[in-house]
Amino acid sequence: MLKIWTDGSCLGNPGPGGWAFLATDGTNIAERCGGEKDTTNNRMELMAVLRALTAARRHSAVEIHTDSQYVKNGMTSWVKNWKRNNWRTADKKPVKNQDLWMALDAAAASTEIHWVWVRGHAGEEFNERVDELARTAATALK
Secondary structure, X not given: XXXXXXXXXXXXXXXXXXXXEEEEOOOOEEEEEEEEEEEOHHHHHHHHHHHHHHHXXXXXXXXXXXXXXXXXXXXXXXXXXXXXXXXXXXXXXEOOOXXXXXXXXXXXXXXXXXXXXXXXXXXXXXXXXXXXXHHHHHHOOO
């Protein structure tokens, strides 16, 4: 199974932001990162997973490691209710970052995803690496 680590970063919130992912099949490692000049941390967390799933589209199953409870909880429980409620929250407000949630939901539809939450900044090698890549991408946009 392809294992993927993702992270997003933002210098200020909003501000310049970066996203990154690292994917490994156990033998090979691929890293990708990018950013946006004016964004938020949550948008970059979502973008990291979206870009990773797009890159891994030929894999039918992936394991995504993220330190973002926002992304993990959104994809494993909240999105079902948002779709049923026409992309509104429980208190009838529009879902923030709806464009990325919709794109991520569509990208995830054809892939079996096993979600793994990891504690950020706790020394986990690949999580630290994607954090570094995301921060570097954000810093390059300052």
